[in-house]
Structures are given as C-alpha cells and as structure tokens.
Amino acid sequence: MDLTMLNENQKLGVTTTKGPVLILAGAGSGKTRVLTYRAAYLIEQGVNPYNIMAITFTNKAASEMRSRIDQIVGHGSSAIWVATFHSTCVRILRRFADRIGYDTNFTIYDADDSKKLCKEVLKKLDIDSKLYPEKRCLSEISSAKDELVGYEKYLADVHDYGDDDTIARVYREYQIQLKENNAMDFDDLIMLTVELFKKCDDVLKGYHERFQYVMVDEYQDTNTAQFELIKLLAGGSNNLCVVGDDDQSIYKFRGANIYNILNFEDTYEGATVIKLEENYRSTPNILNVANAVIKNNIGRKDKSLWTEADEGEKVRFSRCDSAYEEAEKIVGDIDKMARLKKYSYGQSAILYRTNAQSRILEEKLIQETIPYRIIGGINFYARKEIKDLISYMKVISNPKDDLALLRIINVPKRGIGQTTINKIQDYAWGNNISFNEAMNKADKISSLSKATATKVTKFAKLLNELSEFSEKKPPSDLLERIIEETEYVELLKNEKTEEAKARIENIDELVSKVYMYEERANDEGEEISLDNFLAEVSLVADIDGYEDSDEVVVLMTLHSSKGLEFPNVYIPGMEENLFPSGRSLGGPDEAKELEEERRLCYVGITRAEERLTLLSSAMRPMRGQINYNAISRFVKEIPKDLLDGNVWEPTNNKDKEPVKISDMFSNHSRKPVAAQKYSAKNFGSKINKQPLSYEVGDRVKHFKFGEGEVKLINDGGRDYEVTVDFDDVGTKKMFASFAKLTKV
C-alpha cells in the first residue's frame, strides 16, 4: 500500500496495528486521514473488514470515515463496524436488551421526552419543582449515568453522606418509569450496554471475537461510561487505537473526562504514543493566534502546532458598538468576498458560542439575500408536527411507551382531555394494567361517561388497527396511513396560515425521510424495521445534516464546528460573559471552566484555513436585556502584533474606546495562500499528482479488485479520478493516487 503521502508520524499511526496506541493529533494534523488509512492498511494486511470497528461521536463523522475508507480501498468497507457510540449501543441492545430486563423493541427518549417524564416523576413523588427543577434533576441523573452510577449506588452514596436524598428518589422513580415504558434515555444506552457486558460474559465474548481491531475518534470527548465501554469491547485483542486532542476537549458538561486521554498510558500499559503536530489546514498567522490562546491553559499535554504553509493574512479583530453592527460587518464582508471571488458563500462560516446569536445574523443574511444554513437550534425532529407523528409510530413500535401515547391521545382533538386521562390512569393503576390496556377496556371504566368511553374506545381501536397494519407493511406505509387516519395534513390545510403551510412541508419531509431510510437500509442489506427507523431518528445530531458541498454560508455553534474547516471564518461575540460564558465565571471551578472555554476558543480559531475574523460588540441584547460586555480575555491573550490593526489597548481594561478596524471593508489583496494545496479536503497533504501510466481503454490491475478496463479518467485538479470496469466486481470510481492501479 502506498503510504508516501503520509508524514513519518502519520505512517507510524497507520502501521502500528498491535496493542494500545494513542495518537495525539493536533487540530488539522490529518487524524481522520490516519484513521482511514489505518483501516485500509489493516484490510490490506489481510484483516477481515468484519473484524474492524471504528467509533465516532456523530453520524456525520461515521459516514465520512466510511466513504473515505472506500475511496482508498475502492470498496469493501461496508463490513467494517463504523458507528457512533450511541448507535453502536442501540445495535447491541436491540439484540440483547432482554438479558437486562428490557424488551428489544425499546424506545429511545430524547431530551424532551426525558424532561416530560421527569416532570411526571416529580408530580408523582410530590416534590416541589421550584426547589428541585427538572433541569437540575436531569443533569444530576445524567452525570450519574455518565459515571456509571446506577440509582441504587446513588442512593447509597447519598445516605452515606447523610445528604438530602430527594434527587436520589427522583432518579430511582425516573428509572423505574423508563423501564415500565420500555424506554431508555441517551445515557442509558451507554450505561446499560456496559451493564450488559459486565453481566453477560457470553455476549461480551461474542463481540471480542468480532472486534479484533478497535479505533476511537475524538477520544478526548469520551466520558467514564464510554471509556469503560471501549475498555470492555477492546478487551479481547487489546488492539485499541484512540485518536484525540486534549486541547479540543469541549464536552465536560456532557460528562467528558479529559483524564481518559491524559492518562491513557497508565490505563493501557505499554501503549505506543504518537504525536501529530504538523498542521495541514491553517496559515501560520492563524496557528500562532491559536497557540497564543491555548498556551494559557495549564495541565495540557505539551505540544505546538506548526506548518509549512505560507504566512497568509493576519487574523482580524473588530470591536463593534452593537450586535447589529457586528452582523452587518460580517454579512457585508461575506458578500464582498463573494463578489471579489475570493471566498464563495460556501467557503465562509460564522461560528458562535450560543445558538441565540444566530437570529440577528440570520436577519441580516435574509436582508442581503445571501443563501445560508443554520445548523442546530431547533432540531427537525423536535418540531411539534414531527413529534406528533413520530409518537404515533412510537406507540405502534412500543405499546408500553405511555409518554408517546399521552402525547397523541388528543392529537388531533378527539375530546379526550386531562380529566378523562386521569380516570383511565386511575383505572389502570387500580387494576394493575397498562394505560394502553385500560383504554381498550374503556367501557368498563365506570367513572367515564358513555360518550367519553366511546371516544376512548374508538382511539384504542385505531391504534390496534395501525399496529396490525404495521406488521405487514413497511414504516413508510404506516406513516402515510397515520397521516390519512388522523387527517393531520387535512386539518392543517384548513388552517390556511403560513405556519400551517410550513408544517405540512415538514411532514412531507418526514415522509421522504422514511422512504430514504428504507432505500438506504435496503442498499446496505439491513433489515427495514419501524424500531430501527425510530432509533435512527432519535440519534440524529444537528451536524449530521450538514453538507459542505452546499454553496451557502453556514452558521453554527463552536461546539458543532469541531472537526470541520472553512477557508473563511467569522467568530462574533468575543466578549466576557458570552465567550467565556458567564456561567463559567465566578463559580468555585472557575479556573477549570475557563480552560474549557479556552479550548472551545482554540477549536474555533483552528477551524479557519486562510482567513479569520474575530468580532466583539459593546452592547448586546441578552435575555431580553441589553448587556454591556468587555472584550473577551481570549482576544487579549493574543499578542497585538498578531492581529490586524491596533485594535485594542491591553492596558486599558475598561475597553471604553476600542479602535475600530478601518479596513474591515477595504480591499485586501489576498496572498496566494497554500490552502488549495493544504486544505484537508485534499486529505491534508501535498498530493503528488503523478502522471498516469495508463489511459482510457487500458487494462489495469488493482490490489484488491483484480483486473479491469479503464473507462474514464477525470482530472479533478489535485488528483485524477479513474473509473474502472473490473471483471469481478463491476465498475468502481477511485482516486488514482489511492488506487495505485498498474497497467497490465
């Protein structure tokens, strides 16, 4: 296999296949490249793809990895287990959940569902939600699960310290309810899989046999539960390769434990440690700024990124009077760059600390009719109409899911209100049957009027019919039938409002998503099932929908931007109280929290390939109020000479008279930066596009696919894309420098 376009350390990362390996990969150092080559290398060494596992955090990262492996080896990566932590666990639990007391058709609860359930628990336990808000309870429960602390242990620990056991009681009841509903929340998926492995040795052994080589991406983001999961999974062969960057650990609030990566060598004795410090993404000017900021963190693994790229443009900073002006500058600049053909809309990105910042930017973009896309905010699947219809499907898939059932029992309105629900619930409890069963016996519930009982019976009958229907038909047919029976779209049409129109469009999109799911499952030879579709839907991340080929400006949070890169980046809101977030300031753990914010800043800066603009505003509307914020300390950590213009006075910490950058709109002549050459879209390296030894019509040989005829050669600029019709495996498209075809 040709490894010539890897640097020495990258090569080491690819070829050190035995035992534990830690790859400390700085931003833009080609870590995905190493992982994908590693997988390809293993296959070439004769390892069955079936025995390889790669775990990521987002679906986007997973599918990207799969397609990149495909690009290198042509095809054959489909047998590799490439999946996110959560979908990995779902796949495992769908087979074995019955071993730990759940049905295998369990439902997955999203944050919304969890909140609702928690609210019910508080009500049931008669706990004042003013003193114990759901939010606090849920975050405590979530942290406990991230640390693999079940409610028994949580309760015991609390009692040991003689503390208030309220939250422990909530945790217990919450967990009991989940089980009764045959549901799991996000954290359960990981925790329960670990529990399964610890309890059922035979199950674990089975996976040990399968997973001979395990790789984990973004290892710095793993929490204790995920750490344990990996340890268990890789425990058979101990061929574990983790890739990460402690400087990019930004998910502490989600339980991420930075010590998982910092102490890797202690956990896995004899681990090989490989550092990747050469950056192939950004200009020196950008890297210097990134390094200047991150060096203020203590307790990090010492490293410093460097690059051979040309210096490039200076990083720019602009202090604005208002958030409005900030937006104006950004949008004006994006527009100008596009007009000057320096950066197209698709090459520009706006990254911010909080989702709330997107609104004002969006308004401005609409005003200037610039195409854009906002990642995050309100998740598609969190919309009312979508949740309603999905809830129908959930009830069909898992009749025990009372949460979903209660959501739709009166949607659309069928005259079943809270009073009726209470009466059914009482009957269910009194007779020790489920809510669903009670509904089916509505005529026996004496407290219900005849008219009401009829309504309930009618609804119960509808569900039964749908359930029977779904046994014979695929999810798409079920959804269409639900829409028909409930007249959901009909009712919206009658409203004749813009809002209703948008909702109908969303429903149409949901329908096509179901069809897309079925098509894909079909292609990949997976079983098409309602359960699988619903699981997939529950586990989509905002970023999964992002296509970098779209020619639009993207807006997203700094968190979502991790792993991405853009030639032209804007980071507005560089202000104290916003970034770093006010929540990180003034607490007992301020120093630690600030370090996390700083890492987030580092992530943001290192997203930029060529041009980076930081902005800050003196006035900013926050929580419906105007806030006056000082310039972010992170900006002040950047030596002045690294920034464009004398833009702030480091000695004047009142920030009252920030100097505005005058040439914000002026005509910068962009130096021909090395980005074309170094952008990681080209696999982050100097590609040596060599002349081909074959041409269209020639017979060629591929190390894996055997012989075939060249059908088409496409000059893609940095590499040739070759289409070959192989004798055995059919037509494949591949990059010449990866495929290493030889003329025969």
Add this chain to the structure above:
DNA sequence: CACAGGTCTCTTTTT
C-alpha cells in the same frame, strides 16, 4: 373540554 390571554422564569454548549 378548548382556548385565549396573562404572568412567570430562565437563559451555554449536545449524543
């Protein structure tokens, strides 16, 4: 039972 209109609170990041 449904809905409108008022008041209240809480605001980070997300699989």
Add this chain to the structure above:
DNA sequence: GAGACCTGTG
C-alpha cells in the same frame, strides 16, 4: 425574547 404555566371564559 421564548417558553412554560396558570386562570378565566365560552
């Protein structure tokens, strides 16, 4: 500024 929650009315 949005969302949840409460209350009064038809």
